[in-house]
Amino acid sequence: MNEITMMLLPRVENLISRYVHCVDDYRLAEIPDFFTDDALYRIIPRRNYEQGHLVGIMECDGKGMIHDRMSSLNRANIFEPHRYRHMVSATVIRGAEGGEIRADTNFFVARIMESGEFSLFTTGVYRDVIVEKEGQLLFKERIVVCDSTRVDSLLALPI
Amino acid sequence: MNNISTVAEKPKIYWEPNEYHHVPYQIYSDGGIYEEEQKRLFRGPVWQFVGLDMEVPNPGDFKTTWIGDTPILLIRDETGALNAFVNRCAHRGTTLCFEAYGNKPVLSCVYHNWCFDLQGNLQSVAFQHGIRKQGGLPKDFCFKDHGLTRLRVAQVRNLVFATFSDETPPIEEFLGETMVSHMNRIFNRPMKILGTYSQYMHNNWKLYMENVKDSYHASLLHLFFTTFRLNRLSMEGGLLLDDSGGHHISYSKVKTDSSQDTEYETGQLRAQQDDFTLADRRLLRTFPEFEDGITHAIQGIFPTMVVQQIQNSLAVRQLVPRGPGECELFWTILGYEDDTPDQTDMRLKQSNLIGPAGLVSMEDGIIGSLVQRAIDCDSDKSTVLEMGGHSVENQKSRVSEASVRGFWKAYRTHMDL
Ligand code: FES
Numbered sequence: 264m265n266e267i268t269m270m271l272l273p274r275v276e277n278l279i280s281r282y283v284h285c286v287d288d289y290r291l292a293e294i295p296d297f298f299t300d301d302a303l304y305r306i307i308p309r310r311n312y313e314q315g316h317l318v319g320i321m322e323c324d325g326k327g328m329i330h331d332r333m334s335s336l337n338r339a340n341i342f343e344p345h346r347y348r349h350m351v352s353a354t355v356i357r358g359a360e361g362g363e364i365r366a367d368t369n370f371f372v373a374r375i376m377e378s379g380e381f382s383l384f385t386t387g388v389y390r391d392v393i394v395e396k397e398g399q400l401l402f403k404e405r406i407v408v409c410d411s412t413r414v415d416s417l418l419a420l421p422i
Numbered sequence: 423m424n425n426i427s428t429v430a431e432k433p434k435i436y437w438e439p440n441e442y443h444h445v446p447y448q449i450y451s452d453g454g455i456y457e458e459e460q461k462r463l464f465r466g467p468v469w470q471f472v473g474l475d476m477e478v479p480n481p482g483d484f485k486t487t488w489i490g491d492t493p494i495l496l497i498r499d500e501t502g503a504l505n506a507f508v509n510r511c512a513h514r515g516t517t518l519c520f521e522a523y524g525n526k527p528v529l530s531c532v533y534h535n536w537c538f539d540l541q542g543n544l545q546s547v548a549f550q551h552g553i554r555k556q557g558g559l560p561k562d563f564c565f566k567d568h569g570l571t572r573l574r575v576a577q578v579r580n581l582v583f584a585t586f587s588d589e590t591p592p593i594e595e596f597l598g599e600t601m602v603s604h605m606n607r608i609f610n611r612p613m614k615i616l617g618t619y620s621q622y623m624h625n626n627w628k629l630y631m632e633n634v635k636d637s638y639h640a641s642l643l644h645l646f647f648t649t650f651r652l653n654r655l656s657m658e659g660g661l662l663l664d665d666s667g668g669h670h671i672s673y674s675k676v677k678t679d680s681s682q683d684t685e686y687e688t689g690q691l692r693a694q695q696d697d698f699t700l701a702d703r704r705l706l707r708t709f710p711e712f713e714d715g716i717t718h719a720i721q722g723i724f725p726t727m728v729v730q731q732i733q734n735s736l737a738v739r740q741l742v743p744r745g746p747g748e749c750e751l752f753w754t755i756l757g758y759e760d761d762t763p764d765q766t767d768m769r770l771k772q773s774n775l776i777g778p779a780g781l782v783s784m785e786d787g788i789i790g791s792l793v794q795r796a797i798d799c800d801s802d803k804s805t806v807l808e809m810g811g812h813s814v815e816n817q818k819s820r821v822s823e824a825s826v827r828g829f830w831k832a833y834r835t836h837m838d839l
Pocket residue numbers: 511512513514515516531532533534535536
């Protein structure tokens with residue numbers, strides 16, 4: 264790792280931590296602010312990802328669609344109240360060229376229902392492309408590769 | 423299969439003869455019923471969807487799946503034919519293939535290395551003649567009697583079905599003309615798989631199939647659809663049922679929406695918020711795909727298969743029961759080989775509408791469980807299915823539970839209940 268990426272690492276990890284705290288705190292309206300206007304946010308099982316299939320569980324092409332997801336959760340979709348708790352690994356910087364940082368971070372997500380029932384909901388890796396805009400790091404691409412092909416019941420909140 | 427002892431052991435259930443507009447709650451949780459379903463439905467004279475031919479394109483390609491509780495191996499042999507077996511070695515019952523997909527020139531069992539050819543015949547037995555004339559198989563051991571348990575296989579376009587029973591009528595007869603022509607409509611040219619996933623649900627499998635056949639709930643439970651005028655019940659459409667009642671097609675055309683003078687306009691329904699707008703309407707970008715103008719068509723095939731056209735989102739779903747109170751739904755998302763990049767992009771965007779995170783359909787992942795947990799305590803009470811009357815017949819209106827009643831008609835026939 265060169266000096267530049269070493270210097271970037273704490274900022275990248277801070278972005279990723281702030282994002283998972285935002286989801287876990289259920290501040291859904293703030294989620295779009297972590298992304299660039301043209302960002303890609305995709306949740307996809309590892310098998311599809313490795314086979315080069317594009318279709319997965321969730322697909323947002325642009326900040327607008329991420330915003331629409333969040334407002335749909337808020338206003339349209341019906342699901343039992345629940346929260347997530349994310350645990351993320353240290354981040355590995357895969358590259359930093361042309362103003363884009365490629366970073367991989369493993370995650371575990373627990374899902375906690377209001378009844379008290381909780382479970383390990385999903386595991387996987389964030390494959391991020393991060394850029395700097397006006398002094399702020401933002402996700403330009405966040406491919407959430409889930410290890411399992413199976414989703415329990417439904418997936419409402421972002422991973 | 424229909425021997426006397428199974429009849430004698432039949433679970434006790436109180437259900438008026440020929441009644442389809444009430445269904446006893448017991449049917450969703452009784453372990454005895456579940457066992458009976460395995461025999462009469464899943465291993466009985468019924469065709470079961472096991473996959474798409476393009477999942478196993480080359481000789482030796484296989485996929486593993488289930489029919490009811492029974493593990494199934496679908497494999498293409500050297501002649502190009504598709505064969506289906508119980509995924510179990512004929513020696514001691516070991517699972518033969520434990521990968522979801524793969525390729526094998528010969529089916530060898532990991533336990534003691536018995537080998538079966540791709541037609542399921544026992545080919546070789548390790549140490550068949552023992553070592554230095556000690557051990558080994560007896561002289562009269564018959565290889566022919568120790569092949570894999572083989573199912574009948576039939577295909578409609580890309581859709582592959584299998585059945586355990588010799589009595590199952592030919593697939594075209596089982597499905598009926600209307601159902602076959604609808605499959606021909608969607609599978610009209612080479613298709614490709616865009617993605618797969620599964621969804622694990624905490625409810626009896628029949629609650630999910632009822633939900634698929636319940637066109638009444640679509641705009642009431644799923645707010646996203648209604649808000650964006652994707653599927654209002656007032657749109658032109660209807661329900662088609664086959665003679666058995668077990669298969670159905672619910673269809674609509676989105677362009678012909680006329681919602682005046684309906685309850686929608688009074689603002690009374692929860693599922694209506696007209697101030698809801700999307701920041702990015704590219705999510706709903708569609709292209710006309712079928713000449714008949716039908717934009718939404720859900721086809722439910724008895725007992726556990728769904729063919730889906732929601733705008734340009736095409737998919738097949740296969741439901742696998744996982745015990746009386748759970749089931750797993752396997753989704754395969756499809757496009758055509760000749761799709762333009764733009765069409766693929768629209769299908770990709772529309773995939774947001776469906777599946778476990780579907781903006782339209784995520785509620786279906788939980789609604790069965792919301793029922794299951796409330797009815798388990800009262801197995802003598804029953805569910806009410808009277809929308810559109812008590813009959814099982816085609817309907818012009820989709821404010822109807824006729825196709826759910828149809829499911830129960832076919833179910834009772836097969837289950838002899
Ligand atoms: S169980 Fe398969 S070879 Fe023995």
